[in-house]
Amino acid sequence: MQRRESPAIFGGENAVPADRGASIPEDLIGHFVKGPMTAGAVQDASMAFKKALIARGAGR
Secondary structure: OOOOOOOEEOOOOOOEEOOOOOOOOHHHHHHHOOOOOOHHHHHHHHHHHHHHHHHHHOOO
């Protein structure tokens, strides 16, 4: 079976390859997580981070 190339995020000449193995630096996680979190708090933080990431990638 032929392996497919990873799609690029935010196409164009500044495209960043999608890396499913990318990791988030521990200090960045420490900035957002100060202690135990409920499932709802994790979901809320994940959605807020995703929204900010998409906005930054779209140049907003």
